[in-house]
Amino acid sequence: QKEVEQDPGPLSVPEGAIVSLNCTYSNSAFQYFMWYRQYSRKGPELLMYTYSSGNKEDGRFTAQVDKSSKYISLFIRDSQPSDSATYLCAMSATNAGKSTFGDGTTLTVKP
Amino acid sequence: KAGVTQTPRYLIKTRGQQVTLSCSPISGHRSVSWYQQTPGQGLQFLFEYFSETQRNKGNFPGRFSGRQFSNSRSEMNVSTLELGDSALYLCASSSWGGPDEKLFFGSGTQLSVL
Numbered sequence: 001q002k003e004v005e006q007d008p009g010p011l012s013v014p015e016g017a018i019v020s021l022n023c024t025y026s027n028s029a030f031q032y033f034m035w036y037r038q039y040s041r042k043g044p045e046l047l048m049y050t051y052s053s054g055n056k057e058d059g060r061f062t063a064q065v066d067k068s069s070k071y072i073s074l075f076i077r078d079s080q081p082s083d084s085a086t087y088l089c090a091m092s093a094t095n096a097g098k099s100t101f102g103d104g105t106t107l108t109v110k111p
Numbered sequence: 112k113a114g115v116t117q118t119p120r121y122l123i124k125t126r127g128q129q130v131t132l133s134c135s136p137i138s139g140h141r142s143v144s145w146y147q148q149t150p151g152q153g154l155q156f157l158f159e160y161f162s163e164t165q166r167n168k169g170n171f172p173g174r175f176s177g178r179q180f181s182n183s184r185s186e187m188n189v190s191t192l193e194l195g196d197s198a199l200y201l202c203a204s205s206s207w208g209g210p211d212e213k214l215f216f217g218s219g220t221q222l223s224v225l
Binding site: 031041042043044045051088093096097098099102 | 213
């Protein structure tokens with residue numbers, strides 16, 4: 001069983017929809033939780049970073065971490081076609097360089 | 112400020128050969144990590160280097176190795192290539208690899224093993 005499980009998708013939504021992306025994990029040592037966005041033929045780009053439990057908002061993006069349930073989510077409001085990409089959750093215990101990634105969810109936002 | 116640069120962008124090799132991939136981190140960054148990305152296994156951590164020393168290692172066989180130079184540039188080597196080594200190899204850098212640091216990824220090297 002993988003340490004990080006991500007809802008596989010793919011996900012297809014109309015423009016303007018609210019998108020929910022989710023991951024669960026099993027390693028209690030994880031303290032740092034990240035969401036990356038990856039466009040085709042590009043490396044991942046950090047979207048959101050959260051330490052421990054709680055919510056963090058940045059524009060249309062909201063990251064939630066529930067350590068008691070070992071569950072993290074990324075919400076995208078008013079989704080745009082430019083949000084079409086693969087979204088990867090990632091977690092680390094003590095070192096950002098050694099992060100554990102989910103397999104990714106591919107999102108398509110249709111105009 | 113230039114981003115993380117990986118060369119070459121694409122590579123085709125045959126089974127049994129060896130390959131060396133290169134990564135130049137963002138100027139001033141001293142931590143370099145390598146990841147393997149495949150459709151079946153996702154992004155998997157290979158190893159991390161900091162100040163020319165391997166600081167962390169993932170669960171890959173000894174055929175996968177790396178090194179870091181004094182200017183923080185890093186190389187990874189795969190010997191005796193297998194078909195299953197076909198993947199996108201990604202390099203990421205950060206200032207010192209601290210827990211709350213942002214990782215910056217390169218665009219990767221797409222390796223195909225025939």
